[in-house]
Amino acid sequence: MKVFKALTIAGSDSGGGAGIQADVKTFQELGVYGMTAITAITAQNTTGVQGVYPLSVEGIAKQIDSIGTDLTPDAVKTGMLFNSEIIKVVAEKITQYQWSNLVIDPVMIAKGGSPLLQAEAIEALKDYLLPIATVITPNIPEAEVISGIKITNLSERKEAAKLIYNLGAKNVMIKGGHEETDQMIDLLYDGNRFFQFESKRIATKNTHGTGCTFSAAITAELAKGKNIVDSISVAKHFIQAAIEDDLRIGTGHGPTNHWAYNKRGALCK
Ligand SMILES: Nc1ncnc2c1ncn2[C@@H]1O[C@H](COP(=O)(O)OP(=O)(O)O)[C@@H](O)[C@H]1O
Numbered sequence: 289m290k291v292f293k294a295l296t297i298a299g300s301d302s303g304g305g306a307g308i309q310a311d312v313k314t315f316q317e318l319g320v321y322g323m324t325a326i327t328a329i330t331a332q333n334t335t336g337v338q339g340v341y342p343l344s345v346e347g348i349a350k351q352i353d354s355i356g357t358d359l360t361p362d363a364v365k366t367g368m369l370f371n372s373e374i375i376k377v378v379a380e381k382i383t384q385y386q387w388s389n390l391v392i393d394p395v396m397i398a399k400g401g402s403p404l405l406q407a408e409a410i411e412a413l414k415d416y417l418l419p420i421a422t423v424i425t426p427n428i429p430e431a432e433v434i435s436g437i438k439i440t441n442l443s444e445r446k447e448a449a450k451l452i453y454n455l456g457a458k459n460v461m462i463k464g465g466h467e468e469t470d471q472m473i474d475l476l477y478d479g480n481r482f483f484q485f486e487s488k489r490i491a492t493k494n495t496h497g498t499g500c501t502f503s504a505a506i507t508a509e510l511a512k513g514k515n516i517v518d519s520i521s522v523a524k525h526f527i528q529a530a531i532e533d534d535l536r537i538g539t540g541h542g543p544t545n546h547w548a549y550n551k552r553g554a555l556c557k
């Protein structure tokens with residue numbers, strides 16, 4: 289049996305809804321063996337972030353080397369990277385090991401407003417990570433920061449996608465979670481065409497970790513050898529099910545249910 293393997297290089301969320309924890313749960317649900325290199329520990333729950341503790345650059349490089357010298361991932365994603373030093377070492381190691389299928393989730397701010405990426409790191413993200421990305425998955429505020437333009441409608445989102453594409457990412461997926469529309473549109477640009485992935489907006493405050501889960505699902509499907517459009521299509525169904533079937537735990541922005549996608553599959557059989 290061929291075992292598909294995916295690596296996440298991201299921060300730990302003690303509350304279990306976002307970050308490394310969301311990624312590993314998603315990999316597992318999609319039948320992919322999950323591996324991790326932790327960049328920072330956050331003390332976090334559904335009410336917000338209580339503390340951020342980045343790891344040393346040496347400690348992060350060592351974790352990636354442990355994987356690179358023994359286990360070759362079929363796809364890699366990055367999440368919270370915190371500062372430019374971490375971004376540089378992560379880009380260097382991914383290049384050193386010649387890993388392909390790289391998903392960059394340019395995590396900047398947690399749902400409650402706490403910064404998970406320092407402002408000084410934006411240029412490093414553009415210079416070192418975008419040129420090696422198979423796909424970058426910003427939400428609308430992140431796409432505004434990277435592209436440098438304001439996004440208030442779909443045509444501005446398309447313009448931003450083109451600007452981000454020109455920075456070197458092979459595909460740009462600008463998510464629509466931050467738009468006030470009833471229809472949730474995630475927009476992909478592959479340098480040639482635009483693709484829209486649509487679903488109904490779910491009225492809920494429990495969206496902690498949606499971006500992490502979505503990008504982890506894309507990573508898992510790329511690891512299995514699917515193309516970008518098919519990978520995003522699965523990820524969209526996965527996140528929709530996970531949000532619809534929210535767990536209602538904690539007193540703030542609760543997590544999504546990573547089990548929901550497979551639970552539905554099982555119920556349909
Ligand atoms: N209320 C919602 N209903 C349905 N899908 C949602 C909702 N909120 C977010 N999503 C989906 O979750 C994914 C993450 O979107 P978004 O919230 O924009 O990212 P982030 O978590 O990075 O801010 C996207 O696929 C988006 O369409």
Ligand SMILES: Cc1ncc(COP(=O)(O)O)c(N)n1
Nearest residue numbers: 299306307398497498499500
């Ligand atoms: C460690 C960590 N990484 C990422 C996020 C972003 O979460 P979201 O997916 O809700 O944008 C988070 N809150 N914590």
